[in-house]
Amino acid sequence: MLTSEQLRNYIMQGLPCDFVAVHGNDGQHFEAVVVSPQFAGKNMVQQHQLVYKALGERMREEIHALSLRTYTPEAWARNANEMTSEN
Helix, strand or coil: CCCCHHHHHHHHHCCCCCCCEEECCCCCCEECCCCCECCCCCCCCHHHHHHHHHHHCCCHHCCCEEEEECCCHHHHHHHHHHHHHHC
8 A cells, every 4th residue: 555655755756845744544536735946937737737747657557546735936925925924
């Protein structure tokens, strides 16, 4: 059974990332936040495709569902600033 940590490592091995967090507890359904400079200038679909490419065949064989939130480092920093200013 695939773990969240394994999935996180697979993403980080296949895509240059500043930050990756993966959650999931049944070995097939996962949620991930991925921050990568590779996402600059790409729309959300293209960003997700980069993550899927990093995972390769695992997307067909081991992972049933993956919910993604993708950010460039700049968008991630803005998001963090917005979250801290709301509290």
